[in-house]
Amino acid sequence: MAVVTKEIMISTKGFSDLQNITPLVEDFVGGLPFSEGSINVFVPGSTAGITTIEFEPGATKDLQEAFERLIPQADNYRHNLRWGDGNGFSHVRAAILKASLTIPFASSALLLGTWQQIVIMDFDNKGRNRRIILQAIG
Amino acid sequence: MAVVTKEIMISTKGFSDLQNITPLVEDFVGGLPFSEGSINVFVPGSTAGITTIEFEPGATKDLQEAFERLIPQADNYRHNLRWGDGNGFSHVRAAILKASLTIPFASSALLLGTWQQIVIMDFDNKGRNRRIILQAIG
Amino acid sequence: MAVVTKEIMISTKGFSDLQNITPLVEDFVGGLPFSEGSINVFVPGSTAGITTIEFEPGATKDLQEAFERLIPQADNYRHNLRWGDGNGFSHVRAAILKASLTIPFASSALLLGTWQQIVIMDFDNKGRNRRIILQAIG
Numbered sequence: 001m002a003v004v005t006k007e008i009m010i011s012t013k014g015f016s017d018l019q020n021i022t023p024l025v026e027d028f029v030g031g032l033p034f035s036e037g038s039i040n041v042f043v044p045g046s047t048a049g050i051t052t053i054e055f056e057p058g059a060t061k062d063l064q065e066a067f068e069r070l071i072p073q074a075d076n077y078r079h080n081l082r083w084g085d086g087n088g089f090s091h092v093r094a095a096i097l098k099a100s101l102t103i104p105f106a107s108s109a110l111l112l113g114t115w116q117q118i119v120i121m122d123f124d125n126k127g128r129n130r131r132i133i134l135q136a137i138g
Numbered sequence: 139m140a141v142v143t144k145e146i147m148i149s150t151k152g153f154s155d156l157q158n159i160t161p162l163v164e165d166f167v168g169g170l171p172f173s174e175g176s177i178n179v180f181v182p183g184s185t186a187g188i189t190t191i192e193f194e195p196g197a198t199k200d201l202q203e204a205f206e207r208l209i210p211q212a213d214n215y216r217h218n219l220r221w222g223d224g225n226g227f228s229h230v231r232a233a234i235l236k237a238s239l240t241i242p243f244a245s246s247a248l249l250l251g252t253w254q255q256i257v258i259m260d261f262d263n264k265g266r267n268r269r270i271i272l273q274a275i276g
Numbered sequence: 277m278a279v280v281t282k283e284i285m286i287s288t289k290g291f292s293d294l295q296n297i298t299p300l301v302e303d304f305v306g307g308l309p310f311s312e313g314s315i316n317v318f319v320p321g322s323t324a325g326i327t328t329i330e331f332e333p334g335a336t337k338d339l340q341e342a343f344e345r346l347i348p349q350a351d352n353y354r355h356n357l358r359w360g361d362g363n364g365f366s367h368v369r370a371a372i373l374k375a376s377l378t379i380p381f382a383s384s385a386l387l388l389g390t391w392q393q394i395v396i397m398d399f400d401n402k403g404r405n406r407r408i409i410l411q412a413i414g
Contacts, residue, residue: 001139001275001277003313003414005382037141038178038273040314040378045389046330051233054184058216059229066209066230071342078334091335092342095327099392100378102178102238104273106143111271113183116237133387135314135380137275137277137413138141139277139413175279176316176411189371192322196354197367204347204368240316240376242411244281249409251321254375275413276279 004032005135012048012122012130015073016064016093020055021132022117025103026110028134035108037138042100044131047090047124049097055117067093067123090123097121105138142170143273150186150260150268153211154202154231158193159270160255163241164248166272173246175276180238182269185228185262187235193255205231205261228261235259243276280308281411288324288398288406291349292340292369296331297408298393301379302386304410311384313414318376320407323366323400325373331393343369343399366399373397381414 006028010019025039041050053059077088103118104111112118122128146162163177179188191197215226241256242249250256260266282304286295301315317326329335353364379394380387388394398404 001141003277005312005380005387036143038275040380042378042380042387043389044387044392046328046335046392051236052184053233054217054229056217056220058218058220059184059226059233062215062217062226062230063233066234070208070346077338079330079332079338080334082332082334088335088338091330092338095329095335095339096342096373097234098236098374098377099328101236102180102240102378104143104178104180104271111143111180111182113181116182116184133380137314139279174281176413190322190375191371192355192367194355194358196356196358197322197364197371200353200355200364200368201371204372208346235372236374239374240318240378242281242316242318242409249281249318249320251319254320254322 003137008132010120010130010132012128014122014124014126016067017122018060018119020117020119025118029105029110030108032136034138036106037136038102038104040102040135042133043120047087047094048120048122049094049099050101050120051097052116052118054115087125090125093123141275146270148258148268148270150266152260152262152264154205155260156198156257158255158257163256167243167248168246170274172276174244175274176240176242178240178273180271181258185225185232186258186260187232187237188239188258189235190254190256192253225263228263231261279413284408286396286406286408288404290398290400290402290404292343293398294336294395296393296395301394305381305386306384308412310414312382313412314378314380316378316411318409319396323363323370324396324398325370325375326377326396327373328392328394330391363401366401369399
């Protein structure tokens with residue numbers, strides 16, 4: 001048993017931009033000194049989340065529109081009144097989607113469904129260079 | 139320290155069907171060669187999620203109705219236009235609930251609350267035989 | 277590699293009360309016999325959840341108001357009809373936010389963003405003394 005921690009960087013456009021990071025996680029798993037265990041994918045920061053989705057333009061747009069309908073960008077947010085950075089909606093969306101996801105792997109392969117991809121969803125109101133932590137235990 | 143990975147199969151009805159998988163997870167924990175650690179429960183696939191709930195017919199129906207109100211089946215989803223399989227709502231719901239949950243155990247018992255049960259929620263628009271991955275590290 | 281499990285107690289006010297538990301998790305990490313690994317933060321019970329947020333009064337109030345708008349306390353819940361304890365809204369909110377969060381640490385420090393804090397959100401309709409499980413593997 002061992003733990004391996006790696007940091008990757010992803011460039012995002014904000015405004016619920018979804019980026020498929022599955023290939024980067026697969027590369028990490030393929031290079032580990034063990035073949036069975038779990039990966040924690042964690043985004044440091046308060047305005048982005050991690051989940052899985054079938055990464056095709058219809059489903060990703062549907063998810064983006066659902067967040068806009070449920071937690072609209074243009075509502076009045078107290079965070080905006082206090083800080084003036086206009087990303088109150090980003091904080092609420094990120095707290096609900098959450099910054100962490102754990103995925104099992106075996107035989108050096110992620111145990112994802114056929115069409116299931118790991119994504120970062122960046123809710124901020126500007127593009128960001130995002131640090132993402134990949135941590136394997138196995 | 140060791141890692142143990144097991145696959146179980148659950149038959150679901152889709153349409154937000156909730157199945158209590160706690161007894162299966164407890165059986166798995168009871169049979170492990172170690173008594174303290176964590177279980178990751180992961181559903182491969184893009185139209186189901188894992189969470190906990192008090193598994194009584196009122197609360198489970200409330201959760202199903204909340205998802206129907208927040209992310210209605212009958213809305214227009216771009217995924218449906220592209221793929222014609224009519225389960226755009228399932229993808230959005232599953233991406234928000236997420237496919238993974240980690241639960242600690244000690245003395246070979248899950249550290250759940252008295253009424254707290256582990257469930258799979260299948261959002262697809264048809265019944266499915268679902269693979270679920272249980273992975274213990276401890 | 278080892279696993280360390282600790283229970284902490286938090287007093288909450290219910291009604292979406294948010295408590296910042298980051299200092300308690302940091303203390304736990306600082307006292308571990310290993311410096312790299314992951315912490316699972318888990319709340320036993322069906323009416324509370326764990327997430328991260330920038331813990332300032334604007335953003336936390338925004339999150340509380342979003343839950344009230346999306347899953348209103350005053351709606352008709354079947355759980356209330358069956359059990360009469362009036363916390364049907366609490367169960368639905370907790371099942372969506374989820375009871376578990378995993379955070380990586382390295383060099384004995386949590387890999388959180390600068391303003392990102394770990395919180396328990398207690399959705400129950402009364403104050404509670406909440407048990408929270410912290411489990412480290414590393």
